[in-house]
Structures are given as structure tokens and as C-alpha cells.
Amino acid sequence: xxxAGEPRRRVAGDTPLPHAHPVVDRxxxxxxxxxxxAHLVVDRxxFRLDVPLRVAAGEVVALLGPNGAGKTTxxxxxxxxxxxxxxxxxxxxxxLDRPARRAWVPTERxxxxxxxxDYLLFPHLTALENVAFGPRRHGVDRRTARETARSWxxxxxxxxxxxxxxxxxxxxxxxxxxxxxxxxxxxxxxLLDEPLAALDARTRLDTRAELHRHLGAHPGAAxxxxxxxxxxxxxxxxxxxxxxxxxxxxxxxATVTARPRTEYVARLVGLNLHRGRADxxxxxxxxxxxxxxxxxxxxxxxxxxxxxxxxxxxxxxEGSPRNTWPATVAGVQRHGDNLRVQLDxxxxxxxxxxxxxxxxxxxxxxxxxxxxxxxxxxxxxxxxG
Amino acid sequence: xxxxxxxxxRAAVAAAVVVGxxxxxxGAASTPADGAAxxxxxxxxxxxxxxxxxxxxxxxxxxxxxxxSVVFNFAGSSALAAQxxxxxxxxxxxxxxxxxxxxxxxxxxxxxxxAVFARNQLLIAVTEGNPKGVTGxxxxxxxxxxxxxxxxQVPCGAAARTALDAAAVRLTPVTxxxxxxxxxxKVKLGEVDAAxxxxxxxxxxxxxxxxxxxxxxxxxxxDYPIVVxxxxxxxxxxxxxxxxxxxxxxxxxxxxxxxxxx
Amino acid sequence: xxxxxxxxxxxxxxxxxxxxxxxLLGLVFLVLPLAGLLAxxxxxxxxRRLAExxxxxxxxxxxxxxxxxxxLCLLLGVPLAWLLARVAFPGRRLVRAxxxxxxxxxxxxxxxxLLLVFGRRGLLGGWLDETFGITLxxxxxxxxxxxxxxxxxxxxIAVEGALRGADQRYEEAAATLxxxxxxxxxxxxxxxxxxxxxxxxxxxxxxxxGEFGATITFAGNYxxxxxxxxxxxxxxxxTDLQAAVVLSLMLLAVSxxxxxxxxxxxxxxx
Numbered sequence: 001x002x003x004a005g006e007p008r009r010r011v012a013g014d015t016p017l018p019h020a021h022p023v024v025d026r027x028x029x030x031x032x033x034x035x036x037x038a039h040l041v042v043d044r045x046x047f048r049l050d051v052p053l054r055v056a057a058g059e060v061v062a063l064l065g066p067n068g069a070g071k072t073t074x075x076x077x078x079x080x081x082x083x084x085x086x087x088x089x090x091x092x093x094x095x096l097d098r099p100a101r102r103a104w105v106p107t108e109r110x111x112x113x114x115x116x117x118d119y120l121l122f123p124h125l126t127a128l129e130n131v132a133f134g135p136r137r138h139g140v141d142r143r144t145a146r147e148t149a150r151s152w153x154x155x156x157x158x159x160x161x162x163x164x165x166x167x168x169x170x171x172x173x174x175x176x177x178x179x180x181x182x183x184x185x186x187x188x189x190x191l192l193d194e195p196l197a198a199l200d201a202r203t204r205l206d207t208r209a210e211l212h213r214h215l216g217a218h219p220g221a222a223x224x225x226x227x228x229x230x231x232x233x234x235x236x237x238x239x240x241x242x243x244x245x246x247x248x249x250x251x252x253x254a255t256v257t258a259r260p261r262t263e264y265v266a267r268l269v270g271l272n273l274h275r276g277r278a279d280x281x282x283x284x285x286x287x288x289x290x291x292x293x294x295x296x297x298x299x300x301x302x303x304x305x306x307x308x309x310x311x312x313x314x315x316x317x318e319g320s321p322r323n324t325w326p327a328t329v330a331g332v333q334r335h336g337d338n339l340r341v342q343l344d345x346x347x348x349x350x351x352x353x354x355x356x357x358x359x360x361x362x363x364x365x366x367x368x369x370x371x372x373x374x375x376x377x378x379x380x381x382x383x384x385g
Numbered sequence: 386x387x388x389x390x391x392x393x394x395r396a397a398v399a400a401a402v403v404v405g406x407x408x409x410x411x412g413a414a415s416t417p418a419d420g421a422a423x424x425x426x427x428x429x430x431x432x433x434x435x436x437x438x439x440x441x442x443x444x445x446x447x448x449x450x451x452x453x454s455v456v457f458n459f460a461g462s463s464a465l466a467a468q469x470x471x472x473x474x475x476x477x478x479x480x481x482x483x484x485x486x487x488x489x490x491x492x493x494x495x496x497x498x499x500a501v502f503a504r505n506q507l508l509i510a511v512t513e514g515n516p517k518g519v520t521g522x523x524x525x526x527x528x529x530x531x532x533x534x535x536x537x538q539v540p541c542g543a544a545a546r547t548a549l550d551a552a553a554v555r556l557t558p559v560t561x562x563x564x565x566x567x568x569x570x571k572v573k574l575g576e577v578d579a580a581x582x583x584x585x586x587x588x589x590x591x592x593x594x595x596x597x598x599x600x601x602x603x604x605x606x607x608d609y610p611i612v613v614x615x616x617x618x619x620x621x622x623x624x625x626x627x628x629x630x631x632x633x634x635x636x637x638x639x640x641x642x643x644x645x646x647x
Numbered sequence: 648x649x650x651x652x653x654x655x656x657x658x659x660x661x662x663x664x665x666x667x668x669x670x671l672l673g674l675v676f677l678v679l680p681l682a683g684l685l686a687x688x689x690x691x692x693x694x695r696r697l698a699e700x701x702x703x704x705x706x707x708x709x710x711x712x713x714x715x716x717x718x719l720c721l722l723l724g725v726p727l728a729w730l731l732a733r734v735a736f737p738g739r740r741l742v743r744a745x746x747x748x749x750x751x752x753x754x755x756x757x758x759x760x761l762l763l764v765f766g767r768r769g770l771l772g773g774w775l776d777e778t779f780g781i782t783l784x785x786x787x788x789x790x791x792x793x794x795x796x797x798x799x800x801x802x803x804i805a806v807e808g809a810l811r812g813a814d815q816r817y818e819e820a821a822a823t824l825x826x827x828x829x830x831x832x833x834x835x836x837x838x839x840x841x842x843x844x845x846x847x848x849x850x851x852x853x854x855x856x857g858e859f860g861a862t863i864t865f866a867g868n869y870x871x872x873x874x875x876x877x878x879x880x881x882x883x884x885x886t887d888l889q890a891a892v893v894l895s896l897m898l899l900a901v902s903x904x905x906x907x908x909x910x911x912x913x914x915x916x917x
Contacts, residue, residue: 081823114820120820122820124839
């Protein structure tokens with residue numbers, strides 16, 4: 001096998017099965033040696049990207065972050081479209097880019113496939129020719145390349161559109177052709193740059209499900225760059241969250257959604273998040289507001305709760321052990337079937353309430369209310385580590 | 386280049402002296418026979434080969450006739466004839482060939498009969514110093530010798546054809562140039578070894594080419610006719626200018642340029 | 648039913664008079680001289696004049712040399728355009744300005760300049776003659792060279808513009824699929840700029856076809872070898888205006904026919 005040798009891609013045409021992978025034997029995945037081992041350091045003027053990244057064979061990792069976080073730069077560095085300033089990109093044991101050792105493999109010789117944000121299907125070629133382009137460049141003869149392409153188009157359900165040009169395809173179809181084109185060279189690493197961003201909501205739902213299926217079948221590593229948390233949660237096994245060029249949080253979907261560590265992540269997963277000091281069942285947040293929490297811990301801590309857990313009252317509520325504080329309505333927006341109320345006060349929180357409650361409480365900006373959250377609805381966890 | 390410039394300056398000084406001498410005694414010419422005052426602008430359409438000599442003649446004329454201004458339009462004779470036929474505002478037409486003049490007279494665009502004011506003879510212009518030892522038309526057929534002629538549609542080409550026929554020389558040139566300057570330029574640049582051109586052109590370029598006279602040129606002399614254009618905007622000045630060209634002063638300038646004058 | 652044409656007229660977007668008027672004037676300005684040629688054409692003697700062997704020879708030579716000149720321009724001009732569009736090198740602005748020199752230079756001067764380089768005593772001409780026995784002046788190759796010199800800026804400028812306008816991310820996409828720089832250029836970049844390339848080639852060909860000054864200065868005028876249609880037209884003007892008109896019309900008709908045919912073929916891509 002070529003795993004230890006030069007990183008030349010083999011193409012699907014080499015073997016009868018289009019998805020057979022030359023580098024990765026799924027039975028022999030070793031957790032201590034991920035397929036992709038990268039430390040991406042790119043200086044671009046005042047901006048510095050510094051992201052360590054490890055992706056195992058068969059694993060799908062989502063690089064999630066706001067615009068300008070450096071996600072696309074990271075993807076371009078992995079593809080060889082932008083050189084690293086420092087660090088390394090090592091794929092299957094081969095250094096594709098390591099400035100310290102002057103190691104550099106140009107894009108066209110990296111076993112990397114890319115699905116670009118707006119697909120970049122070659123406008124002068126048919127869908128079939130687009131998919132066959134990669135295999136042809138890897139020395140496969142024309143006939144075999146076309147067969148490979150046809151088989152991939154069939155897999156993405158576009159066999160009957162093989163002879164259409166990109167401009168005759170719908171957005172969803174173009175996305176699938178782009179995926180087929182990237183997979184037809186059987187890349188060790190598949191990169192997807194906002195693969196669903198250009199689609200309308202309805203198409204996105206179907207395409208996302210389909211993409212999930214194909215990513216599941218991909219034997220190599222896959223890295224998905226997105227700013228859409230839903231894409232990340234549905235498609236990825238693991239999330240790496242990047243803000244301003246740095247990783248701020250990393251983990252599986254359950255961990256990240258339950259325990260966000262930054263304002264951005266909390267907003268992404270729809271939680272109120274506050275940082276404070278814990279002392280047993282009490283966490284002091286904001287301007288000295290003491291929140292009673294279900295978890296018991298000490299020291300630097302996060303407290304998270306869902307907007308729907310926040311109840312609003314015209315006067316201070318009596319009775320059950322609740323956290324209550326006076327707040328001012330800053331704004332009201334539609335949020336699904338409910339309304340989301342932004343509240344100012346000792347802490348800034350979002351509360352989801354029914355339209356009926358809004359009418360009853362006369363919730364308009366500037367209105368003073370009391371907010372309440374049950375201790376059982378909160379989740380507190382250490383901020384360190 | 387320097388040598389040439391000096392020579393030009395010297396020629397200009399000589400001309401100025403001549404003008405000064407002749408100009409004094411000729412003041413009466415300001416009023417021609419019919420009594421109309423000679424003043425204003427004279428528009429002269431003249432063959433391109435007259436550029437240098439007519440420019441000087443024009444300056445002399447202006448000096449002799451204060452209040453006049455001579456404006457030239459130098460171009461190929463046939464192009465000028467076509468312009469006059471299309472109603473261009475010309476006062477005087479000086480052609481390098483009777484054929485172009487005929488176009489104008491036949492169309493009724495001439496006021497009176499054209500008069501020949503100069504003759505131009507052909508010679509062979511060769512690379513400076515005559516390295517190939519050309520002595521006559523017959524030498525031009527030697528293998529390895531490249532020759533430029535004018536196209537037969539233009540006067541210098543027609544004249545060359547006459548001369549070559551008279552000498553019974555069958556010549557294959559490498560190019561048939563659109564005008565005599567083009568043919569001469571090819572010799573100057575060394576692209577051809579020889580070209581059959583007018584004496585005046587060879588004289589103007591004598592710093593860069595060597596002239597070789599040949600006897601058959603006597604049978605292929607080119608006449609330069611001049612005429613006042615019918616409906617000339619300034620007929621009085623036009624007649625005065627035509628007379629000046631054919632007068633003593635004009636002839637002196639033309640002779641110096643290499644023309645023969647009648 | 649009656650109101651339909653009115654409705655259709657109302658729906659058409661308005662054309663501002665400030666644009667329409669100069670547009671029409673511009674068209675008239677371009678077409679009127681052509682009308683003049685047509686009006687003066689001696690239609691009666693046309694077939695006889697066109698059948699003259701010298702005319703056909705000059706026409707064939709014109710078409711051949713303009714086509715060869717265009718091929719030469721493509722061969723040299725497209726890489727030059729690519730260099731100007733894609734490679735940032737010191738002095739690029741100067742080089743870009745130099746490329747347009749043949750546009751500004753009077754063609755006759757261009758012809759003299761070519762003689763100074765490729766002529767018998769030229770910088771390269773002597774060496775070419777001694778080493779390879781190649782002499783360019785007064786040969787059909789010289790005509791091609793002169794036409795290419797004058798016409799190449801049209802191609803380079805058009806292709807450079809197309810290259811600058813093309814989305815370079817397609818080239819990145821090609822690289823991720825395993826295409827090296829050369830394959831990317833031939834398989835992706837060139838097809839992407841094909842319309843600009845075609846437009847440039849057409850401009851180049853048309854300019855080469857009408858070339859006069861540089862050709863007569865560098866290659867001279869000899870029927871069958873270097874006398875192209877514009878040279879024949881110019882010489883015809885010396886003696887016979889009508890013949891010149893006929894030759895011009897013929898050149899015009901042939902070139903318009905060829906360009907129209909090409910446009911249908913490959914300038915408007917499917």
C-alpha cells in the first residue's frame with residue numbers, strides 16, 4: 001500500500017468498487033494515529049489562525065464558527081491552496097505541508113477532495129465530464145473514467161442528468177454532482193466548504209439527509225466547514241468550534257450542546273450561558289446575582305439554561321424554590337411558534353414565551369418584569385479545562 | 386545624421402542668399418497683369434516629390450508678396466487629383482505626372498492649359514559606396530542582387546518600365562513599391578541593393594545612397610505640370626504662385642533639388 | 648384583442664433618448680462610408696473585375712496571411728496575456744504598456760522597426776539569414792510577421808481582460824482534482840475564457856486582414872507573394888478609383904461572410 005509512500009491518490013477506477021479506499025483499511029483504524037493530523041498556523045496580516053486538528057478515518061468533523069473565524073482559511077490550508085506559516089498537515093503519515101522541514105505537496109498531488117461552497121462545477125463540461133475530470137487527471141483512460149463517473153452519478157441519484165451542463169442543474173443537483181466529483185478520486189481527506197449554504201430551506205433538508213448518507217459511506221476522513229449548527233450537529237461526529245482563529249471548544253454534539261463554553265456556542269445551540277463563581281449549589285453571576293443550581297461544584301463555573309425555562313411574571317413570584325430577578329424587556333422577536341423576549345437586568349437572558357403570555361403581560365420594550373428559572377432547569381459545569 | 390543636418394543648414398543659407406538677391410528686383414510682381422491684388426492664402430496641392438523644393442518656393446513667395454500665406458497639401462499626384470475632383474478647395478495643382486493632370490483637366494477643373502515647370506529623370510540608387518559595382522540597368526539582373534521598383538501604377542514605376550523596355554532588360558524586382566520614397570527607403574535600410582528612383586529623391590538622400598546614372602533614362606523623363614484650379618478660392622494669388630514657380634527664383638530652387646527645368 | 652400591441656409596447660423597457668440618439672448617430676457614422684462604397688461601385692463591370700486572376704491571388708494571399716498571423720498571435724499572445732493577467736512580476740505595468748505599442752505606432756514605422764530587427768542588416772535578420780538561410784522581408788512569411796506585429800495587441804488585450812474576469816477558483820477546483828498547472832490551463836482556463844479568446848482572435852484577424860502600412864514597408868509589394876488586398880486597393884487607387892472600390896467591397900464581403908459564419912459556429916457557445 002502507498003500509505004507510507006508518496007501521497008498520490010488512487011482513483012476509483014483502479015478497482016471495481018468505486019468506494020474502495022486505497023489508503024485506509026477501516027478494520028485497522030488506530031485511535032492514537034488519526035488519518036489527518038494537522039496543526040494549522042496561518043498568519044494573514046493581523047489575523048492569525050492557530051488550529052490543531054485531528055480526524056480519524058471514517059470520522060466526520062465539523063469546523064464550526066462565525067464568519068471570519070478562519071474556517072475557510074483552514075480548509076484552504078488543508079487543500080494546499082494556502083501555505084502554512086507554521087505547524088503541519090500530515091495525512092496518512094505523509095507531511096503535505098510542514099514549513100519547518102520545507103515539506104510541501106502541491107494541491108494537485110494531495111489525496112484531498114473538496115466540495116466548494118458554490119460547487120464550482122466547470123461550466124463548459126457536462127455533469128458526467130465534471131465527475132470524470134478527476135479520474136482522468138489521475139491517469140485513468142477516458143472510458144474507465146466515464147464509467148467511474150457514471151457510477152458515482154448513479155450513487156447520488158443523477159444518472160439521468162449525466163449529460164446536462166451545470167447551468168441546467170438545480171442547486172441541489174449541482175451540490176450532488178460536486179460531491180460525486182470530489183469523491184470520484186477516492187480522497188483520503190474530504191473537505192466540504194459550507195456544502196448546503198447555497199440551497200433553499202426545502203432542498204437543504206433533503207440534501208442534508210443525502211449528504212449524511214454519503215459521508216457515512218466515505219472511508220476516509222471528512223472535514224465539514226460550516227456556520228450552520230444544524231448542519232454540524234446532523235452531519236458531524238465531532239464538532240470543533242473556532243472563533244477568531246482559535247479553537248474555543250471541541251467535542252461530540254451532546255457535550256457541546258449541553259455544555260457550551262462561549263457565548264457564540266450557547267447562542268448556536270440556543271442556550272442562555274453565564275459564567276461565574278460556584279460555591280456548592282450557588283453560582284454568582286453578572287452583578288452579584290446568586291443562582292441556585294441543581295449541580296454541586298466549586299470555583300469558576302458556567303451556568304446554562306434554555307430560554308423556554310425562563311418564566312416571566314408581572315410581580316415577584318412567591319412559593320417554590322426559584323431563582324428570580326427583576327428585568328427589563330429589551331426586545332421581542334418571533335421564534336418558531338413562540339416569541340423570544342430579550343431581557344436586560346443583572347444578567348442578559350433570552351426567554352421563550354407564548355404569544356398569549358406576551359399579550360397578557362403587555363411585553364413591550366422598556367416594560368419591567370420579573371424573570372424566574374427553576375434550579376432543576378439549570379445546568380452548571382466547571383469553566384476550567 | 387550630423388553631416389546631413391549641416392548640409393541642410395548650408396543649403397538653406399545658400400537659398401536665403403539667392404532669395405535676398407533676386408527678391409529685391411522682383412517687387413513689382415505683387416500686382417499681376419490683370420491688376421488684382423495678390424494677398425491672402427494660397428492653397429497648393431503638390432506631388433509628394435515636390436515637398437522640399439515647394440516648401441522653399443512657398444517661403445520665397447511669401448517674402449516677395451507680403452500679406453500672402455502659402456498652405457501646402459503634399460500627397461501622391463493621383464490622390465490629389467481625386468481630391469480636386471471631389472471639390473477640395475485647391476488654388477494650384479502641381480502634379481508629378483501628366484496623367485494625373487489629365488484627370489483634372491478632362492474633368493474641367495483646370496483654369497487654362499497646364500504648363501510643364503520641371504522634369505525629373507530616373508537613376509539607379511544603390512547602397513552607399515556602390516559595393517556591388519552597379520554601372521547600368523543591365524547589372525540589375527545579376528543573380529544575388531535585389532532590386533526595388535515602383536509599382537507601374539505610379540509615375541516612377543511607369544517611367545522605370547519604359548526605361549527597362551528601352552534597354553531590353555528583363556528584371557524581376559523583389560518589391561513594387563507604392564511610391565518612390567518607399568523604394569528609396571528600402572535602399573537606405575539595406576534591404577535591397579538597388580532601386581530605380583528619381584534623381585531628385587536620390588539627391589535628397591545623397592548622404593545615404595549613391596546615385597548611378599544610366600543612358601536609357603533620357604527616354605523616360607517625367608514631366609511635372611502645374612495649373613491654376615478652376616473656381617480657385619484665390620485665383621489672383623494662384624496665378625502669381627504658378628508664375629513664381631516657373632520664374633527665375635522657382636527654377637533656381639528646383640534645379641538645386643535635382644530637377645531639370647524647361 | 649385590439650389593446651394587445653399597446654400593452655406590449657408599454658411593457659418594453661424605456662430606451663433613454665440620450666442613449667438612443669448617439670447610438671443611432673454612431674451607427675450612421677460607421678455605415679455611411681460603406682454606403683458610399685456601394686453607391687460608387689461599378690456594378691456592371693463587377694463580375695469581370697472580380698474574375699481577374701490578380702484580384703483572386705491578392706484575396707487568397709490576404710486570407711492566408713491573416714489566418715497565419717492570427718495563429719501566430721494565438722501561439723504567442725495567449726501565453727503573454729496569461730502572464731500579464733496571472734503573474735505579478737516587477738515591471739508588469741510597463742510590459743502591459745509596451746504590449747500596446749503597435750497600436751500607437753504608425754504601421755509604417757512598425758514596418759521600419761521590423762526591418763531594423765528582421766531585415767538583411769537587422770539585429771536578428773543577418774543571423775537568421777546566415778544560420779538558417781531565412782530572409783523575411785519581401786516574403787509571404789514577412790507579410791505574416793508584419794500583420795501579427797500590428798494585430799497582436801488586440802488579441803493580448805482581449806484575452807488578458809477575459810483572464811482577469813475569469814473566476815480563478817475554478818482553477819483551484821481543478822487542482823484539487825489532480826490537475827497540474829498546464830492541464831488546468833488547457834482544460835479549465837482556456838475553455839472558461841473561450842468567448843474572450845474568440846473575440847480577440849476575430850479582432851486580430853480583422854486587423855491583420857486590413858493591414859497595409861507595416862506590410863508594404865516590411866514585406867514590400869509583389870503580386871502573388873506579398874501583395875495583399877489592401878496593397879492592391881492602394882495601388883488601384885493610383886489609376887482606377889472604381890477598381891479600388893471593387894477590391895474594397897470584395898475584401899469587405901469576404902471578411903463579413905467569414906466572421907458571420909464563425910460567429911454561428913463557435914463565438915456563441917451553446
